[in-house]
Amino acid sequence: MQAEKLQDILRRLLTSLGLPFENIVVSADQDGLTRVDIFSPVPSRIIGWHGETLNALQLLVKSIVRTEEKLDRSPFIVLDVDGYRRAQEEKVCKIAEQKADFVRRTGSRIALAPMSPYFRRIVHLHVAHNPALADLTTESVGEGEYRQIVMRLKEEKSSGEELSPVLVEEEGLENLDV
Numbered sequence: 001m002q003a004e005k006l007q008d009i010l011r012r013l014l015t016s017l018g019l020p021f022e023n024i025v026v027s028a029d030q031d032g033l034t035r036v037d038i039f040s041p042v043p044s045r046i047i048g049w050h051g052e053t054l055n056a057l058q059l060l061v062k063s064i065v066r067t068e069e070k071l072d073r074s075p076f077i078v079l080d081v082d083g084y085r086r087a088q089e090e091k092v093c094k095i096a097e098q099k100a101d102f103v104r105r106t107g108s109r110i111a112l113a114p115m116s117p118y119f120r121r122i123v124h125l126h127v128a129h130n131p132a133l134a135d136l137t138t139e140s141v142g143e144g145e146y147r148q149i150v151m152r153l154k155e156e157k158s159s160g161e162e163l164s165p166v167l168v169e170e171e172g173l174e175n176l177d178v
Contacts, residue, residue, distance in 0.1 A: 103152060
């Protein structure tokens with residue numbers, strides 16, 4: 001999708017909803033993700049309570065693009081305001097790095113708390129593309145809202161046992177919004 005068209009869709013939505021913005025910048029990354037940065041004098045109005053407004057806008061934009069472009073599935077579009085989403089991404093990557101240290105020290109697998117598909121994707125890509133984590137691998141296990149990432153050493157001998165899901169909220173992951 002052309003950046004201008006995506007900007008136009010978002011401009012119309014924000015204007016219709018009375019949400020103030022100054023600029024919209026669209027960029028694509030190497031993983032097929034289109035990132036849309038919204039600059040606003042009042043970013044909290046667009047972010048909403050724990051990102052609810054931002055998530056709703058993102059869903060609307062994806063739905064509009066899917067319909068207008070006649071796509072079979074929703075495109076990978078992430079809206080960000082005032083670096084809010086990037087801060088969450090950095091937080092989840094930092095937590096994954098802390099868990100990586102535990103995996104190395106103990107040789108045991110570890111399951112991160114359940115998280116959304118978007119944040120699981122962020123962790124998978126971070127581990128896969130970070131040379132400092134080259135000795136580790138990740139996989140998603142579980143179902144629905146209990147789906148989580150299991151991190152382990154690549155050279156781990158499989159014990160055949162299933163890792164129990166983490167059902168308690170883990171420090172730092174309870175407010176992820178995507």
